Amino acid sequence: MDGIYRYQRHIYDLTRKYYLLGRDRLIARLNVPVGGSVLEIGCGTGRNLIAVARAWPHAQCFGLDISPAMLETATATVARAGFAGRLALAQGDATAFVPTALFGRAAFDRVFLSYTLSMIPGWQRAIGAACDALTESGTLHIVDFGQQERLPRTFRILLRAWLSRFDVKPRADLPKVLADVADARGMVLEFTPLWRGYAWEAVLRKPRRAV
Template identity: 60%
Template sequence: MDAIYRHQRHIYDASRKFYLLGRDRLIDDLAPPEGGSVLEIGCGTGRNLVRIARSYPGRACFGLDVSSAMLETARRSVGRTGLADRIALAQADATDFDPQALFGRAGFDRIVISYALSMIPPWRGVVEEALRRLAPGGELHIVDFGDQRDLPRPFAAVMNRWLALFHVTPRRELAQVLADAAAQAGATLRATSLHGGYAALAVLRRAA
């Protein structure tokens, strides 16, 4: 991942804002409880965490990423915004991480995965691990590329070829995998398709 992002990280936010649709809607719907906690898996440059921290004062924010290059950029971004006392960052594998060792806590009230599943080959394991790390009553919020069901075929074909250049693979089976994961974890699932299947939003809520 460092090889992929060593240079991309410098223009990542400026270039991605035009096609990573639904990120801000996800953040607006988070509504973490007062004094609660938010973890972003695959936090990248820290763009989402900064927005979350600003949107929800009084909540502790955490981010993990496997890429040391991205975390370097994220730390600079968090430092520039003066939020270093509210945002903690750590390097970890999203399929197997210990929140107690990384951040000194057992679980989180909200976990965010924003356009990371389409870049992680063992992405199903990421969903399962995130559900395990939710606090009782906590929610896992996901946004990523959708099933493309209603997109014009020529547009979808060009888009997929372009995404492949950046090692991105839309997970067309995302909805079914999330449904299965929710059932196995005893969680509820709310899913929304955006822009003809261009993107998908999902919220999985763990029982209290």
């Protein structure tokens, strides 16, 4: 990751805003409870966590990333935004992390992955790790590249060629994997294709227990 983003991190947010669509929609739909906690897995430059801190001022925000270079950028960006005291960052592997070791807490009310599953080799394990980090009433939110299933073939080819330069691979079997995870864990899956399949959004919820 450092090899890919050692230099890209400096222009990452400026360039990605034009094609990492749906990130702000995900953040607006987090519905963080008062005093709740939010974890971003693969926090990159910190852009999303800063947006969460602004949208949900009562939330406790945490972020992990495997790339020291990205975390260096994120730490500086968070400090410039004035959120150093509210956002905790740590280096960790999305597929196998221990929240208590990184942040001193076992679970989070909201966990989200924004355009990270398409970059993680063991992305299925990352989904499992994210579910394990949820509180009993927690929800997992995901947005990532879809299959552009209702967009012109030429557009799909050009987009895939561009993404491959950064080792980004849209996961065609993401809907099935999420459905299997929901079934195995007794969770409820909400899956929404966005912009003719350009992006896919998903929410995994733990069912409410009867009182």
